[in-house]
Amino acid sequence: MTFEPEQLGRSKADLAETLRDLRKRAGLSGDRLARRCAMSQSKISKIETGKTTPTLVDVERxxxxxxxxxxxxxxxxxxxRIANTAWQDARALRRKGLExxxxxxxDLERTSTEFRFFLLSMITGLLSTPEYARASLDHIPxxxxxxIAKKIARQAVLYDETKRFTFLLTEQAARWPTLPAPAMAVQIDRLASLSHLRNVRIGVLPLAGxxxxxxxxxxxxxxxxxxxxEASNGALVFRDARDVSAYLEEFAAYENHARFGDEARELLAEWASAFRR
Incomplete structure (x- = not known):
């Protein structure tokens, strides 16, 4: 399915109106429909007024x-499906302020317990040094x-042992020269250091194999x-269980091929050494 960003803004209202009209055309009250699909009448009401966005499973029922x-x-x-997807436009975010x-x-990190990051081309803010965090925004006037201060402050969440983190980094993400070579070596050393935290797993995906x-x-x-x-011009946010499940499955496939623990740290040390030569 192709998502047009402008669709994502109006689809929730369209869905609510469509479901309400279909119920009325079927000659059913909200209470009767609720009984038929084993939902509460209040949930049906919230769906039809746009106060609650139903999942795909809800809609099918x-x-x-x-x-x-x-x-x-x-x-x-x-x-x-469109109603359960949000588009975050990068230009709009910059206008609001990156902070x-x-x-x-x-806030999302505060309300979540388990985190899975697949990092294709860059190191995420939770793992970055201040220099790397600054360099990652250099292209934005x-x-x-x-x-940057808030990005670094967010890293405190890594030390909350009620939360669990798994980071998968491709070799490209770890080695892309965002900084001068000595600073890149320090950044990679930080990855190795954080991998010792009990609630943090850092896996690397080398190009070999x-x-x-x-x-x-x-x-x-x-x-x-x-x-x-993430895309270059923004990000899609999926909330429907089926879409989220698809990304969990994709993550698991890469996780099965990643190197963790001492094996990962050996690779990271090798890559850091290459920047120090």
């Missing part, structure tokens, strides 16, 4: 209860000192409820 045609089910579930994005990430599939994007999965997928 409602459509089956309404005895919708296969074609209608296809059309409405497509709308539901606000850092605050949003900190303006003063980003507040955003075969890998499953072909990764296209950096992505993060928060618990099993949200997946964020």
């Amino acid at each position: 409602i459509l089956r209860a309404l005895e919708a045609s296969p074609q209608l089910i296809t059309e409405v579930t497509a709308l539901a 606000k994005k850092q605050a949003e990430l900190a 303006g003063d980003h000192s507040k955003a 075969r890998m499953p599939g072909c990764p296209l994007n950096t992505f993060t999965v928060y618990d099993d409820r949200i997946a964020t997928v």
